[in-house]
Amino acid sequence: EAVNYHDWTSTAGLLSGAVETTVMQEIAEALITSGVELQMYHPEAAPGQYEVVTGPLPPFKAADIVIHVRETIMNIAAKHGLKATFAPRVYMDSTGSSAHTHISVNTPGERKEAGSLTKSESHFLAGVLYHLPALPSITLPIPASYKRVADGCWTGGTHVCWGTENREAPIRLVNATAPTSRRFEMRFVDGTANPHLALAAILAAGLDGVKNKLPLNIKDCPGPVSAAQMSEEERHALGIWKRLPLSWEEARSNFRQDEVLRDFFGREFVEKYLSTLAESLAADQDEEKARSRLVKFY
16 A cells, blocks of 8 residues: 555655654755765655655666665665655556666767767767667566556657657657656666666667767657657658667567677676566566565566
């Protein structure tokens, strides 16, 4: 049972005297005391769902901080008799939870202009888009992850594309006209992913684009019409031809076929990573038991 039923950013999600308000305040204080830059927290759209936003850091430290933040949230919730979960989608009639990853690309000597991507940004984006069909094996690593992957529910959609301020694209360009804060929001990551592996995979894909100067052949899809709402001809005109994997099995197959990611991680890692997941998730057959197990472990 959710601790609260509220709307997105509604004050009803943080009422005075409510246990969830106390929990969120303690989480905020603990993070700030530990040196984490806490930019904001607020009620999200799903029952009992809250978003916590931390500041920018170099990749490895950012991944470390994700672990620290999650442990802080889980322990403070437990202190008050609550269970915090980062499960991708607990309620199928509401939105899911993710771990949106913001990445800014900065190259020494390369000046950023308002309203246009630099060569490095363009190549990096092209690399991530090229490898996007395979990346979810790392960033959306379990079968339950794909219950959140859908069109029309703020998850980033199912088509391989990008868009300026488009929440229905798997990669959203944020603050496009502000060079100092322009960044890519990777919306195809959830809370079941290992943050170190997820960042490593995304960076490997992007750096492949930079190293090989991959052209950005997919045009900006800013909305309000999403790729899913377009006709096939309209999508093709923007260079949108592929879709994200719609299942765990499809993601794993794509990962096995992606030579760049496979070589980056190494054969031993790929074999052990995929075989371990297959073995540990084999028991998730009954829907209700699977959800209970999901919440218990994530």
